Amino acid sequence: MRVVLAKSAGFCFGVKRATNMAFEAAESNARICSLGPIIHSPQLVERLERKGVSVVREVDEIEGRAVIIRSHGVNAEVLDQIKARSLCVVDATCPFVQKAQEHAAQLSAEGYTVVIVGEPEHPEVAGIFSYARQGDAFVVENPKEAAALSPCKKIGVVAQTTQSYDNFRDIVTLCLDKAKELRVYNTICNATTVRQEEAKLIADQVELMLVVGGFNSANTTRLAHICAQSQNRTHHVETAEELKAEWFSGIETVGVTAGASTPQWIIDEVLERIENMGK
């Protein structure tokens, strides 16, 4: 059996950085917690918990511990609360997400109606949205929602870093119909596009496609969806334990990719298990 592993599988820059910061902080701080799971990988979160990094949901639960801000960032109000309590902060917000937050704040301060292209429920988007607090701001998920926006003088647009460029482009074009001035920051992270394009290329040429990553990870789920469009024998798994022998029956080529929050050791375990399937 031939296995094709995507070069772009696994941790992106921001996740690698956040994870390293969390492990380093765990080494040097006796009492530390992360506000929400540091990344969307239950297995990695568990490893960190074993190192003493517990997950809290609210600022009230931090109680004198140092706190890690996860790669998705947090709402501006939450950061204000943390600062007001003079807590020790390890800010692992992805620098690309931070850029989107900064642009949202700047556009809002300069009087633009701010449009954030993204999923309204995603914590990264909620965070970016919270920075556009000086005026009107909208989270727009699809062209239909963009078409329903009211006309206004100035629209400023930023994107969730993991958005598809095509969706972003369609929404920007519709925003142009609504305003006399349009200012757009393309804050989409290339890593997502590169990963998606490579996954599609691999899915097109194999007989079975495996997408590894947290079921709570939006980018992994989207990756699995993209692969399924090219290859209907696509499975989204979180760990090697979920692989089923019958999937591999009669299969000669397997493709493997993984989401931005999938640790390398989980990818390695999946590869090892596939190798053993062939024996």
Place this chain on the structure above:
Amino acid sequence: MRVVLAKSAGFCFGVKRATNMAFEAAESNARICSLGPIIHSPQLVERLERKGVSVVREVDEIEGRAVIIRSHGVNAEVLDQIKARSLCVVDATCPFVQKAQEHAAQLSAEGYTVVIVGEPEHPEVAGIFSYARQGDAFVVENPKEAAALSPCKKIGVVAQTTQSYDNFRDIVTLCLDKAKELRVYNTICNATTVRQEEAKLIADQVELMLVVGGFNSANTTRLAHICAQSQNRTHHVETAEELKAEWFSGIETVGVTAGASTPQWIIDEVLERIENMGK
């Protein structure tokens, strides 16, 4: 014979303003000239000449006279030359064109690669272009040219005031593919769109369509082209003298519109001649 006259036929705001300024200046100045024809109507230019407003092509020809800047505006360098000679200036640049010039200058000063959507040979476009003198600037006429632009960090876009919105939109969308930041000022003047849409509606419901205006007027020529797509019995005429009796044979409904630089008296003469055709 029923005649449908477009409400939007004739002078737009900027042309009306420039023409009034020119006639007023002619009343109060013994020696005055306009740098280029004040608007693209040979008949109006002739009337002004009879009032003493001659047309010069170069700054060198002004020779101590007061000078009228026409509605299209002039190149920044030309304005610099005029100012350097301390000439008396009547600036009849259309305020909407001036806005486009100001945005081009501001975008250029702020480090944007400036894209001017328009016809490279048009004096208005040459003027706007000249204001984007602090960095890279390109005149882009169609999507094909936009697609050929090199990627860059920041693109700023403005439009020739008489551009079609669809072309502008397509070019803006392609610019988004090229840059991380895109800033767009939609400087298209609504008068053009309103005039074009009304002309199309009328052309659709009449048997003969007449478009009145200078053959050297880009917006009149475009108007005639739009009408011809709906009604193949469309004629572009500059004056009433050009109307031909045979065009009206068997015709019961005639539509009339006119470009932004067509004087009211020429439209009136055309209407009068049509009325006499029916007798």
